[in-house]
Amino acid sequence: MIPYGRQWIDEDDIQGVIDVLRSEWLTTGPKVDEFEQAVATFTGAKYAVAVSSGTAALHAAMFAIGIGDSDEVVVPTITFAATANCILFQGGVSIFTDVEPDTLLIAPSDIEEKITPNTKAIIAVDYAGHPADYDSLRQIADKHGILLVADACHSIGATYKGGQVGTLADISVFSYHPVKHITTGEGGMVVTDNEEYARKVRLFRNHGITTDHRQRVEKATWFYEMVDLGYNYRISDFQCALGLCQLRKLPQWILRRQEIAARYSEAFMNCEYVRPLSVGNYVTHAYHLYVIRLPFDKLSVDRAMLFSKLREEGIGVNVHYIPVHLHPYYQKKTGTKPGLCPVAEKAYEEILSLPIFPQMSDNDVDTVIRKITSIIDKA
Numbered sequence: 001m002i003p004y005g006r007q008w009i010d011e012d013d014i015q016g017v018i019d020v021l022r023s024e025w026l027t028t029g030p031k032v033d034e035f036e037q038a039v040a041t042f043t044g045a046k047y048a049v050a051v052s053s054g055t056a057a058l059h060a061a062m063f064a065i066g067i068g069d070s071d072e073v074v075v076p077t078i079t080f081a082a083t084a085n086c087i088l089f090q091g092g093v094s095i096f097t098d099v100e101p102d103t104l105l106i107a108p109s110d111i112e113e114k115i116t117p118n119t120k121a122i123i124a125v126d127y128a129g130h131p132a133d134y135d136s137l138r139q140i141a142d143k144h145g146i147l148l149v150a151d152a153c154h155s156i157g158a159t160y161k162g163g164q165v166g167t168l169a170d171i172s173v174f175s176y177h178p179v180k181h182i183t184t185g186e187g188g189m190v191v192t193d194n195e196e197y198a199r200k201v202r203l204f205r206n207h208g209i210t211t212d213h214r215q216r217v218e219k220a221t222w223f224y225e226m227v228d229l230g231y232n233y234r235i236s237d238f239q240c241a242l243g244l245c246q247l248r249k250l251p252q253w254i255l256r257r258q259e260i261a262a263r264y265s266e267a268f269m270n271c272e273y274v275r276p277l278s279v280g281n282y283v284t285h286a287y288h289l290y291v292i293r294l295p296f297d298k299l300s301v302d303r304a305m306l307f308s309k310l311r312e313e314g315i316g317v318n319v320h321y322i323p324v325h326l327h328p329y330y331q332k333k334t335g336t337k338p339g340l341c342p343v344a345e346k347a348y349e350e351i352l353s354l355p356i357f358p359q360m361s362d363n364d365v366d367t368v369i370r371k372i373t374s375i376i377d378k379a
């Protein structure tokens with residue numbers, strides 16, 4: 001089976017984790033600081049704070065920017081549910097917006113009519129690894145005095161008009177789940193240039209307490225104060241050791257993802273019905289996903305059939321994502337309905353994510369291309 005995504009762990013990753021297991025600090029120790037510093041350096045952001053997952057990072061970002069009861073936050077519907085859930089965690093209201101048909105990125109033209117006096121922020125999702133349209137988003141955010149959050153869980157290492165992901169919004173979020181570019185098993189990071197936001201995320205990941213265990217050991221004190229309501233969203237030191245080893249390999253892994261994507265795109269140029277998503281000429285794409293659209297109304301195969309045929313043949317395709325506003329929870333709790341985001345709903349019927357991960361060989365890529373084109377050609 002060729003999966004749609006897969007981690008790459010080698011001996012130096014394993015050694016890095018073992019070294020921490022033999023050390024004094026298993027959690028919130030020196031490797032957490034080192035990993036945060038390395039990610040800050042890599043992205044060019046001033047501050048990086050590591051947490052236990054991408055979802056925790058999103059939640060912490062909502063806390064840091066002050067989302068609370070009845071605050072509205074605009075979010076694209078083509079994303080993982082956690083992007084919207086984090087708004088609700090804080091008592092806020094998710095305002096779903098449609099996406100651009102060619103990239104499936106949040107559509108700036110659909111945002112302004114959804115802004116009300118209660119709107120506090122926009123969450124942009126760098127879907128598939130393509131940075132959202134940050135110039136347009138910034139213009140809208142500034143005009144209305146609201147904040148810009150980047151769910152950059154797909155896009156570490158990508159650039160937009162020369163700017164690095166991690167520096168494009170007021171606060172940005174990464175995930176280190178094993179299907180993402182680099183992994184810590186489970187893990188996430190918040191990056192920002194805003195010192196106050198960084199301080200708040202540090203509080204939030206540790207119950208709202210002002211110092212952590214190691215700081216108290218160093219100062220030989222038992223005293224601490226809980227000044228806000230937080231969670232245990234800490235990440236362990238051995239996870240951060242893994243993250244540090246992985247981060248060193250990230251640049252070459254992104255290059256490999258770009259090569260795989262180029263191989264797919266070239267092959268599909270000759271295939272009338274397979275339409276890869278568009279890529280702006282002002283970005284470098286990190287290719288967390290390689291997504292194609294297929295006009296199933298013109299084919300004699302539907303998506304479910306194609307999906308199971310490919311799975312039977314060992315091609316682990318996937319679908320990213322079911323529009324979040326269509327999930328039963330959101331329909332029931334927030335009253336969203338089919339028809340709210342027509343572009344996203346149509347796209348959802350037509351998309352398929354193909355396998356892409358750095359260890360994938362050219363041969364694997366060619367196998368995927370061959371199997372897809374042969375099914376489509378016959379359809």
Ligand SMILES: *Cc1c(COP(=O)(O)O)cnc(C)c1O
Binds near residue numbers: 056082175176186
């Ligand atoms: C993976 C992902 C998340 C959640 O990250 P976890 O680390 O799994 O909690 C959030 N948003 C997007 C777009 C993601 O892809």
